[in-house]
Every structure is written in structure tokens, then in C-alpha cells.
Amino acid sequence: MNILTSNGKKGLPCIPAWFLPDPISLLNMLFTWIFLSITAVSAVPVQAAETDHLSMVNCNIHEHACTRELLNSKVTLDISPKPVKAMTDLLFRLTLTGKQPAAAPYIDLGMPGMKMGPNQVSLQARSKGVYEGSGIIVRCPSGKRIWKAAVVLPGIGIAEFIFNVIY
Amino acid sequence: MSSIETLYLVFIGTGFAVGFGHCVGMCGPIVVSFSLHLESKRVLISNLLYHFGRVMTYAVLGGVVGITGSFVRVTAGIAVLQKAVMIFTGLMIVVMGLSMGGWLSLGRIFGDHYNPDGIITRGFGKMSGARSTAAYLPLGLLLGLLPCGPVYTVLITAARAGMDIQPPFKAFLTGVGLMVSFGLGTIPALLLVASLTKMNWLRSRNVIYKIGSVLMIAVGIYFVIKGIQY
Numbered sequence: 001m002n003i004l005t006s007n008g009k010k011g012l013p014c015i016p017a018w019f020l021p022d023p024i025s026l027l028n029m030l031f032t033w034i035f036l037s038i039t040a041v042s043a044v045p046v047q048a049a050e051t052d053h054l055s056m057v058n059c060n061i062h063e064h065a066c067t068r069e070l071l072n073s074k075v076t077l078d079i080s081p082k083p084v085k086a087m088t089d090l091l092f093r094l095t096l097t098g099k100q101p102a103a104a105p106y107i108d109l110g111m112p113g114m115k116m117g118p119n120q121v122s123l124q125a126r127s128k129g130v131y132e133g134s135g136i137i138v139r140c141p142s143g144k145r146i147w148k149a150a151v152v153l154p155g156i157g158i159a160e161f162i163f164n165v166i167y
Numbered sequence: 168m169s170s171i172e173t174l175y176l177v178f179i180g181t182g183f184a185v186g187f188g189h190c191v192g193m194c195g196p197i198v199v200s201f202s203l204h205l206e207s208k209r210v211l212i213s214n215l216l217y218h219f220g221r222v223m224t225y226a227v228l229g230g231v232v233g234i235t236g237s238f239v240r241v242t243a244g245i246a247v248l249q250k251a252v253m254i255f256t257g258l259m260i261v262v263m264g265l266s267m268g269g270w271l272s273l274g275r276i277f278g279d280h281y282n283p284d285g286i287i288t289r290g291f292g293k294m295s296g297a298r299s300t301a302a303y304l305p306l307g308l309l310l311g312l313l314p315c316g317p318v319y320t321v322l323i324t325a326a327r328a329g330m331d332i333q334p335p336f337k338a339f340l341t342g343v344g345l346m347v348s349f350g351l352g353t354i355p356a357l358l359l360v361a362s363l364t365k366m367n368w369l370r371s372r373n374v375i376y377k378i379g380s381v382l383m384i385a386v387g388i389y390f391v392i393k394g395i396q397y
Contacts, residue, residue, distance in 0.1 A: 117320035
């Protein structure tokens with residue numbers, strides 16, 4: 001049984017009318033809950049993607065150089081100064097043992113799962129099997145810090161180094 | 168065709184690809200916020216003015232980086248300004264979301280829902296309807312400073328080109344050209360996103376509008392938080 005209150009709104013027995021939210025407040029609450037639900041549901045895959053990228057990290061570049069094996073060649077990448085920070089001038093040093101590339105190698109810098117535009121580091125030979133070049137890792141405003149250096153060795157292949165960068 | 172002219176074409180293509188692969192996610196919420204606030208017939212011209220302003224800022228940044236040949240120094244110099252712009256953008260999106268949801272009167276500076284008694288409206292009281300469309304140009308100029316990974320990447324190329332090219336004025340023009348090429352390339356994706364808001368079925372549904380308002384507020388808060396952390 002509904003009762004009419006002093007302001008003309010319908011109330012329920014034993015529940016004072018001022019306790020009942022008006023329809024607009026109810027609608028606002030409803031949309032807030034819908035939004036929170038959507039956010040929660042969409043946050044799960046975003047978090048999962050972040051976790052995936054974190055699991056891809058295969059190099060602790062802040063501590064030491066990292067090495068990959070590629071077709072009987074050993075590819076060692078080092079970046080200095082350490083720790084490796086974004087938006088600063090960095091020196092990339094590549095050391096190859098075994099088969100040497102058919103042309104000058106270079107490094108493609110990018111983020112896993114996010115297009116950042118072409119950012120290549122050209123490498124010049126310093127001595128046999130040793131190449132150096134300067135480059136910059138940029139900062140992503142999203143706050144993601146996992147970067148990939150794909151070392152392209154013409155005639156041999158590509159060695160990927162995935163690491164964290166300090167912002 | 169010289170190597171620099173080839174680079175211009177490469178960066179138009181880069182802008183196009185990055186536009187669909189990156190900008191739609193990162194900057195899409197900004198253009199959606201503006202566009203949902205406008206009458207359908209004003210969406211295109213307002214967005215074009217916004218993008219023109221944004222590309223102008225890119226051009227200036229490209230020119231400065233080209234002539235100095237230093238990416239790190241220039242970006243370090245504008246870092247605080249970028250942080251402020253990011254926070255400002257977030258607050259603006261929150262205000263637009265509140266206004267679109269009917270919780271706050273924004274006035275006609277960035278929208279068509281004019282309420283002469285609104286607090287913000289009084290502050291911009293002298294802005295006419297025609298000038299409110301024109302307001303998207305300075306807005307684009309300002310938001311061109313938003314921190315952005317792909318923009319940084321192109322600026323690095325402009326800096327490298329600047330180191331190799333003489334005289335300095337030519338280096339300046341090369342930096343401008345590279346950034347304009349990239350900026351132009353990003354426009355189609357963002358215009359496409361903005362044009363989606365012109366769909367009548369979307370505008371006629373109050374429920375979607377309300378959800379959009381709440382999402383805008385959330386995106387604005389995200390921008391503010393990221394701006395503070397930047």
C-alpha cells in the first residue's frame with residue numbers, strides 16, 4: 001500500500017518519504033554502477049595485457065648487457081648510461097660473435113602492443129663485431145614502461161630485447 | 168625525389184598508421200568530448216580548426232628541434248608546460264562531461280548549450296556563437312603540446328635531420344615539414360572518430376548520452392592523474 005507524503009511523493013508504509021531517493025538520484029546511481037561495472041570488466045583485459053607484456057621482459061638492461069643467440073651468432077646489446085632512462089641521450093652498443101651481418105645493423109625501438117612511430121638507431125662499426133649508435137627512448141604518457149629493442153641484422157635475422165625503462 | 172622529400176611522405180604515412188593505431192585510443196576521447204558537445208553541423212569545422220591548431224604547434228616544435236638539433240633539450244624545456252596542458256585537458260574533459268550530463272552549465276565557449284546565468288558562461292560572456300567555433304583553433308594550439316610518444320618519435324627524426332642540414336633556416340623548415348606531414352597524417356583517424364558523434368541515433372538517446380558523460384568524466388580524471396604523474 002502506498003501513502004502520499006507532504007510533498008506529494010508516494011512512499012511506502014514504515015519508510016519515511018525523505019529516506020527514498022528521487023528518480024533522478026536513482027538514475028544517477030544506476031549510471032554510476034553501470035559505469036563502474038563497465039570499467040571493472042574492461043580493466044581485466046587491460047591488466048591482463050600489461051601482465052602479458054611484463055612476462056615478455058627478457059633483459060635487465062639496468063644491471064648488465066643482454067645476450068641472444070641467433071643462427072650461430074651471439075648478439076649482445078648494452079645501453080648506457082645506466083639506469084636506462086627515457087628522454088635522454090643513450091648509447092647503444094652491439095657486440096656480435098660468429099656470423100657477421102651482410103650490411104650495417106640497426107635497432108628498431110618500440111613498445112610491445114603500442115604503435116609509437118619509427119624510431120631507429122643507426123649503428124656504426126667501431127671494430128670487428130662491435131657497433132655503436134646513439135638514440136633516445138621516448139616517454140609514453142600512458143605510463144607504460146616496457147620497451148623493445150629489435151636488433152636487425154641483415155642476412156641473419158632479428159634479435160629482440162625487451163626491458164623496463166625508467167621514466 | 169630527395170631523401171627529405173621521401174621522409175615527408177613516410178611521415179604522412181606514419182601519421183596515418185599511428186592515427187588509427189595510437190591516436191584513436193589516446194586522443195580519441197578528447198575529440199569525442201568536444202564533438203558530442205557541438206551541433207552536428209559544427210562538428211567538422213570545429214574539428215578542422217582544432218587539428219589545424221594542433222598541427223601548427225607540431226610545426227613550431229619541429230622547427231625549434233630542427234634548428235637546435237636537440238630533442239632532449241627542447242623537450243626538457245617544455246616538460247612542465249606539457250604536464251600543465253595534460254592536467255588542463257583532463258579538467259576540461261571533466262567539465263565537459265559534467266556539462267553534457269546536465270550537472271554543470273558550461274556556456275557556449277566550447278558548446279551549444281548556452282546558459283547565460285552559468286558561472287563559466289559569465290566568464291566568457293562576450294564570446295559569440297561564431298567565436299565559439301573559432302575557440303577550437305587556440306584549443307588545438309594548446310593541446311598540440313600534450314605529451315605524446317609518436318610526436319616525440321617524429322621530433323627525434325627532426326632533430327637528427329637538423330644536425331645534418333645546413334643552413335639553420337633549412338633545418339628549421341625541414342623540422343616544420345616533418346611535423347606537419349606527421350600531423351596531417353593523423354587527422355583522418357581523429358576526424359573519423361569525431362564524425363561518429365554526428366550520428367543521430369546516438370544523439371537522440373539520452374541513456375547513451377548519460378553514459379558518455381560519465382565515461383568522459385572518467386577519461387578526464389585519467390588525464391589529470393596521468394598529468395600529475397608525468
